[in-house]
Amino acid sequence: MNASWSSGYVADIAYIEGFYVQQSPARLALACLFGNVAADLPEQDDAATYLELGCGIGIGALLTAASNPGWQVTAVDYNPAHIAIGAGLARTARLDNIRFIEADLAQLATSAQADIIPQADFVSMHGLWSWVSKEVRAGIVELLASKTRPGGIVHVSYNALPAWQGALGMQRLIYEAGIRSGGRSDAQAQAGLGLARDLKSVESKYLTESSLTRDLLDTTVAMSTEYLSHEYMSAHWAPVFHADVVAAFAEAKLDWVSSANPMENFPELMLTPEQREVMNRYTDPLMRELIKDMCLPRQLRHDVFVRGARRLSNEARDAAMRRLMVVPIVSPGELQTKVRVPAGMAEVSDALKDMMVAAMHGPTMIGELLALGGGKNPAELLSMLVGSHQCQIAPHADGKQPESANRLNRVFGSRVSSIVDAKTAGGLASGRLGTGMTAPPLLQFITGRLLSGEREDKADRWIEMLSADVIPEKHDTVRNVVHTAIEQRLPILRGLGIVPD
Template identity: 35%
Template structure:
């Protein structure tokens, strides 16, 4: 372990990812949906992400929100070099990236600096030292504006409690393995599965572990070491995190996982009455975590962001605009929740999807649809909350950008890197100030479009085939690579047709291309 890493896994880079819950428009909606003022995050001037990993999240957010200045910090030089490479290739002028520790940044933060509207801290809190926690708190206290928001996600109790001995086993295997961290993770999983088969009582007493190990065995080995092998590994109770940031004058606002703010959707029916009656917001969250066996939290804390009156909330929500994030034909009405998948009524959710298929619409425009005349604003808010939670709808920024050029430059860079074998499965969607998922094949077809391929199924199909072959990409049939030319041609033609008729029109609307 390198001395500068402070016990954090640094021999392999962190996984590439984009997290839509971290963007300003989503967080503004999270606050509004529980009756709290979104503060300056509604139209932010400056955003800081602490611990950016490979930096795709920060770079994509900057490209999608060109009127906002973004800062990203990480102490791994490989991470910063990668993020700078993307930002420079896309000629982004509104992002600065710094290789430094949180302690370094805290040391130069000034008392009363208060220049940030939003601080993003995704996952990092669980994996860094107590000294780094204090540095984070110093940065928040000195730099977050009154009216600013903090997003912090972390592993939590009680859901992680049964896995604590398993993580320690993995850590001990890693300490005794001289190979790379991804190899250590594989060795640890193999050992744990062997112990389970040999009758170790820990696994017998915790019946969910075997299934969890099976899932881990199929996960990205570039991600798992960062989750399980760090020397610092903190599984927090919510009350402790609330107390920590309370020292910087921050109050709990809501979960950024929108569905978790609705007791009717996030709690067992038998526990709802007791929990809804609890007045202390910190203790209420503790009860909610126990009731749902919460493993991961995405919390939103505010510095002086007060409660809204009913009239204020209604006025702000009425003007909030929404757009589809997936083609209308791909919209489903099944939503994942902690209580299992929830199936929405097509007669309720279908009209929303139909309206948004025509273009972005405000909350008040959606509420005016005939299907909602009897249900009221609460029904509309819950429906939109579930659609946003499911990743099928995105809220728009309060002042959406009309400058799509930075995002489109970044998307061209990402598509070209896919054609060279580098996989980035997200693209910037500047209309929403956010990002959307893209498959490998869609990125290859975007690369073909950028190279001048005509927008016909035949030409796009041929271009897709041409780009797949050097990368070793193949269609699978029954889990095996397809070799029959007739079948391959039909599959590429189907992909091209779907891209041209469904995905491309949506991407144009979102400003992706």
């Protein structure tokens, strides 16, 4: 069972590691531009500040600190195990610009601990808001009011209504059955899911009529027990409407700006023509978002707020977007110009396709890409390149990789001992991105080896090491996967300065 101090949260098993690009400073600044709001993106060595609440073990915070050695990063979590792991990684990588704090967010704003937290340029909360009590949410708002500087950007993700409406009963069933089964939280989650699947098999009305519950019960079979425990076994689990989050954050003088997922800001990609016609009856952005949420299966929202929004005209916004640099994070042969979106398959125009192809050749300014293809809409180009996860914003495209980033990447690589090991999935720090690049364990392993002075001609030795717990019949598969990663991913890592040329 959970420890007595857990207050209804899952505290007896650590949350999964992960890097979520929506938390990166460059992505948050881009979201502001999509919402016609000015955003400052400090340099690597500026005295900027980043605050993460509910950080888990702090992979994102570590990547931000390592990629921006001049910044001060603060990572806060309620679970001391999370803080111990994160602080240990920071010590091993010798990162002196990140502080991990164990604290109860319900009380942090009025505690002595708050005195050591500087006002933040960026604040991020991933997977926190809809899993905590109303007292904690009130404490978060109080902390945001005092610790977000004027002009500061805040990111929050949460389980959204009405998308989760059909699964409210499923979660309650899993939770109630789980807490009655005893044992650790992961065992409780499995017991609850087992009951839900049994009821689904006998045609339970509320587990079969909803496509969401049917899909969730099918997909959870392959999900990690750590994720399932934290998702379903919190006593405070409560999906929320976007308008309610906006109202809560308004108490901290925070204005909602846009989604951190670029494509979600374009109704043409999200809604059918008929749905857009209904939405266009309204100019109120909150009403438009509610209509959008009524039409989309958007279970998890990534919203961006600003404390003191500096509004931009369309012309000023477009000018700022044209100055942005993008870098490819897929190989040219992997470029996709057809993207599946809720409104169907989005197939780009020939002109936009030409610009996307040009972007695959290395760091390029959006204005230069538009000039190549005769384009006039930087927002459309950015939404396709960044929103399809084929490029990232590179605020320091020509910068050198900080040694702090190399140290952290070596630490991440050293933790991978098998190609089937998923526990260290997360990212790799890049000074040019000012954040991390999403990277599976295999890429972390290869990066660590290259940063330790080895070359890719040692691949046979790498394959032997990574295959230690793989059955012999699968060794050829491991070989193919490693060589494919070297051929397709190594040029990208070199282009981002993550590994040396």
